[in-house]
Amino acid sequence: MKIIDGGITAPLGWKAAGVHAGIKKEKLDLAILYSERPARISIAYTQNKVKAAPVEVMMKRDPEFLQAFVINSGNANALTGSKGVEDAITMIKIAAAELGIDENLMGVASTGVIGRYLPMDKIAAGIPLAVKSLGRGKKFDELASTAILTTDTVRKEAACQVTLGDGRTVTIGGMAKGSGMISPSMKALHATTLSFITTDAPLSSRPDKKWQEVLDRSFNMINVDGDQSTNDISVLMANGCVEGQPVDDDPVFWKAVEWIAKTLAKKIASDGEGATKLIEVVITGARTEEDARRAAKAIISSNLVKAAIFGSDPNFGRIIAAVGNSNSHFDLEKMQLMICANGTNVKLFDHGNPIQFSGKTTETIARKVLSNKTITIKVDLGVGSHSAEAWGCDLSYDYVRINAQYTT
Template sequence: MKERVYSGRQFFHRQKNNEVKRLDTVIKNNSITPVEAGSIVTPKGFCAAGIHTGVKRYRLDLGVIYCEVPASSAAVYTLNKVQAAPIKVTKDSISKEGKLQAIIVNSGNANACTGTKGVEDAFTMRQATAEVFDIPERYVAVSSTGVIGEFLQIEKIVNGIKKIKALTQVKFDAAERFNEAILTTDTINKRACFQTTINGKTITFGGAAKGSGMIHPNMATMLAFITTDANIEPVWLQKALSHVIDLTFNRITVDGDTSTNDTVVVMASGLANNESLTDEHPEWDQFVSGLQMTCEHLAKKIARDGEGATKLIEVQVKGAMNDEDAGKVAKAIVGSDLVKSAIYGTDANWGRIICATGYSGAEINPDTIDISIGNIQTLKNGMPIPFSEEEATQYLGTENILIYVDLHLGDGYGKAWGCDLTYDYVRINAGYRT
């Protein structure tokens, strides 16, 4: 069969709406830089710790992030109508002033579908943390992850909280211990750190996340915690986070399930001493881009660590009527079990890709669609073109898979991330409680 190779870079020249285009320009100008050894404690004012309480048999199961000053805070939560008790407590805390100083997180038990007792236990975690750190209860957020429908071993958790403050003074592996303490079926710690400059001040973003199964957009089933030393009021931090979430954590999927506990919390200490940020600040885009890169980095790590996954799949869509439609197409493709299975089996079955495009709910014209798998084009103007099956199979055997789709209808742009679907996903979830 005649081979035709099409450059992914040429094929996918980005065209986006004005706001997204501005943010993309900031990123391309290399004004946001990664800090390879950085973490949630790299921004000024933050410390963290992780401890073993006995809720899990061996692994760390309780973590805390603490800020030395009340930090401007913002959060987004699962859209599942069944929401776990910790979410109710965190919403209560942030609604008071939009400030937090501590986030306490337990793993091994989601404290979800546990009724009045579950809510009482979550408030007990908040109270115990406030007492240990000598801060108001309204400055404490609570988060939990693990098995649904079982009561917390609250005595073990409270005893752990009483001991955890001393561990925040240990800087050597504090962030790694926190990261480990929030994991469930994850196989790796997920962290991120980026820096930029605003008003001549270095602004740092740190992040930690967990998530491996029950991952689906709006949000994924995951917890994520972002720290920054930027000076910004809660209302503007919430605006930035809400925008960024839609472009990052709302664009990942593993298995189509949305959890009861999904939470993303951002804390901003203000200790970088930049001018207070609003959307009228001349470097507002710089801040939003830094937050976006941090969240995207964590989102991709979650997608790559999907239960049983062997590959990260990224779908990029351009030429849609608008960005929303582009996102719909990208999420439909990356969420398709048939696409995910084909990629696991190194089968360049582009028919599954166009099928997902068709049921995405976006406006499309089947006669104008281009599809490429990596740099191998398989469809042009809705018509199949010859390609090397051998080269496609070789490409699909790598760990990072890119799928490009051009709808040729407008300037809309979007992307989404997921993973392949493997035998191990069934094995892990068949025995999750045992």
């Protein structure tokens, strides 16, 4: 696999645009993603029982192919009743007409403040502007990935190329948004972040099972604040511009898709609202992969663990307690726990016993490790050979400030 500089339009046949329609005061707020030919897709939707209008529209349509997406930020079009549904459908109709494609090949997504009607006059004027601005390359990747952001502080993009067994090279690109209301719990193709992954590889059928496996190891393993959005979707789109045999069961291709998804997921976790540190949890020695995932997600979701990391406090008891609350199998007498950063590893718990701090030296090292911007927590459950990773962020004072003032 070769990591390349690019984003959502890196694969052949893809274009994107990002413009200011006026939903936000100044920032870009409307994006369009377009393929020169219909793409086979798989979509995961929020599991929240309160679903935004665009999510309802897309779930009802349940498309197998799409050629384009129109995405707005700054307004979620959620809790907006029948008018919200009508507005989402209107966005589809306007965008499809401007692009000259069938309405059934047009997707829609929204993100932003809940409970406000969309300014449809501004969106209706912004969509033609975005269509006229469509292009391919880094500039257009940046515009589109910026236009879907809300409280995010950075763009989230990734791209790579892989050479298949028959010598063909396919490209995969992606963009995502997410900073708050991030706590995915994907079941039966459900997700909680706006993410779009494109490829020029050919697929012969809707890749729901493979896409689910990717999601279970990436977006489903992040947590910022434990709240699940009403809006968000995760989309894989394959337009087949690289001709040849379908890649439905090609492990090289799916490993690259998973790399893109994990890269975007980590960027979301790192950019959590008010975050100062990225936390990576690595679980080993689990009885099953599901056990490993549950334990990792429990640690990354614990507010007590997040607060301890923010304060550089080596309070390992909170980590062990989170594992105990995960319903995963473990042997406490074989469990080991270590914190790591910048090549320094500090073991805090070993085979059922705490590692006693020798004076201030060991504690000082542990606190220094936890003062880094990226911290890894490693836990061996001592009962098997399965593993999992999860990503999250610390819980800072700024998280409260940002969310206390979100609509003001």
